[in-house]
Amino acid sequence: MPLGCRAGSRRSLTMAPQGLLPSRMALRGMLLGLLMVSCFTFCSSHQNSKEFALTNPEKSTTKETERKTKAKEELDTKVLEVFHPTHEWQALQPGQAVPAGSHVRLNLQTGAREVKLQYGDKIQNNLKESKKGKRLDINTNAYTSQDLKSALAKLKKGAEMESSEEDKARQAEVKQLFRPIEELKKDFAELNVVIETDVQIMVRLINKFNSSSSSLEEKIAALFDLEYYVHQMDNAQDLLSFGGLQVVINALNSTEPLVKEYAAFVLGAAFSSNPKVQVEAIEGGALQKLLVILATKQPLATKKKVLFALCSLLRHFPYAQQQFLKLGGLQVLRSLVQEKGTEVLAVRVVTLLYDLITEKTWSSWRDHVFYLGFSSTWRSAQLFLMSGWMNGRMDIWMGG
Numbered sequence: 001m002p003l004g005c006r007a008g009s010r011r012s013l014t015m016a017p018q019g020l021l022p023s024r025m026a027l028r029g030m031l032l033g034l035l036m037v038s039c040f041t042f043c044s045s046h047q048n049s050k051e052f053a054l055t056n057p058e059k060s061t062t063k064e065t066e067r068k069t070k071a072k073e074e075l076d077t078k079v080l081e082v083f084h085p086t087h088e089w090q091a092l093q094p095g096q097a098v099p100a101g102s103h104v105r106l107n108l109q110t111g112a113r114e115v116k117l118q119y120g121d122k123i124q125n126n127l128k129e130s131k132k133g134k135r136l137d138i139n140t141n142a143y144t145s146q147d148l149k150s151a152l153a154k155l156k157k158g159a160e161m162e163s164s165e166e167d168k169a170r171q172a173e174v175k176q177l178f179r180p181i182e183e184l185k186k187d188f189a190e191l192n193v194v195i196e197t198d199v200q201i202m203v204r205l206i207n208k209f210n211s212s213s214s215s216l217e218e219k220i221a222a223l224f225d226l227e228y229y230v231h232q233m234d235n236a237q238d239l240l241s242f243g244g245l246q247v248v249i250n251a252l253n254s255t256e257p258l259v260k261e262y263a264a265f266v267l268g269a270a271f272s273s274n275p276k277v278q279v280e281a282i283e284g285g286a287l288q289k290l291l292v293i294l295a296t297k298q299p300l301a302t303k304k305k306v307l308f309a310l311c312s313l314l315r316h317f318p319y320a321q322q323q324f325l326k327l328g329g330l331q332v333l334r335s336l337v338q339e340k341g342t343e344v345l346a347v348r349v350v351t352l353l354y355d356l357i358t359e360k361t362w363s364s365w366r367d368h369v370f371y372l373g374f375s376s377t378w379r380s381a382q383l384f385l386m387s388g389w390m391n392g393r394m395d396i397w398m399g400g
Helices: 002-051 057-077 145-177 179-188 197-208 216-229 233-241 245-252 258-269 275-283 286-295 299-313 316-328 327-338 344-361 374-386
Strands: 103-108 113-116
Touching: 057 299, 113 179, 197 216, 197 233, 197 245, 216 233, 216 245, 216 258, 233 245, 233 275, 245 258, 245 275, 245 286, 258 286, 258 299, 258 374, 275 286, 275 299, 275 316, 286 299, 286 327, 299 316, 299 344, 316 327, 327 344
Parallel strands: none
Antiparallel strands: 103 113
16 A cells, blocks of 8 residues: 555656646746837837937927028018008908008908008008009109208198188187177176176275275175185285285274174184185284183174184194183183073084194194194193083083
């Protein structure tokens, strides 16, 4: 048995290599085929790599330059056909050159480009008469310099004659539409109507007010009409120029309450946002006169107009505000508010003080030497306003 076993084992060992031989041969053949395919692809890619621009930039740039030079040469050799436009629309063919100043449009119905001359074009169209490709004769001796000068002189003379005739015709048309000022003055004179400027009217009103023969009603009417004109800044300055402002300021010393009332009404309108008039009013003593009227016993209507004039004089005028504090203006306003029956004036006084304090707070006066010491005065005014000097008038703001 042992011998038989050994013999069987040998036979099996000799048969195993014979079965494995074909599989090994097939594996070797596959490896050999893959190697040949890889060598073929490598060789082909190596040969074609020279044709790409990225691997050979010098050759690609030379090709591009050659193409550009060929295109330039082709453009240079081509002669563009010049299109000769007229005053009517004509179709433009491809490759035709359009002269400068022509009107070109795109016809949306046909899709073609059309060209014509501009309206009023006075350029001589010599290209129409010349043949294609023929140059114009610039050195022609058809006209001499003297002929050109005479032609230009005639042209200028004709243009001047045409312009002068047109101007005369236009002036004649305008004269027919309007009447001269002399005729209008004559017509108004016949109707007892006198044409006056604002300055002439103000001079007449001042003379009427300052006349001793005028009655009280005429003086009041003159001041009432004058207030209408001095609302304008220029008219207020004109009132100052011929001395009318000082006449109105002096009217504050009148014994008639109505004269004081309407004089203050005129001054308030003239002072409003007019620095030049405000300065002259301070120099003319208007501030002192206004404070005296507020401090004395006067009708309520008169004090309303005087307070209006005072507010117009103080707003946006720091020098007047400083003089107001020096003359005891705060004490005058305090006594005015504490009077009986002056509730309307109390509201206006508080509004004035609030506006002045706000104006001082937001201004840059502390940077100027002129206002040194002025801030402390207004701080005292603020404390004075908040310390209870409005006692007895709080029912106005509480709704009582």
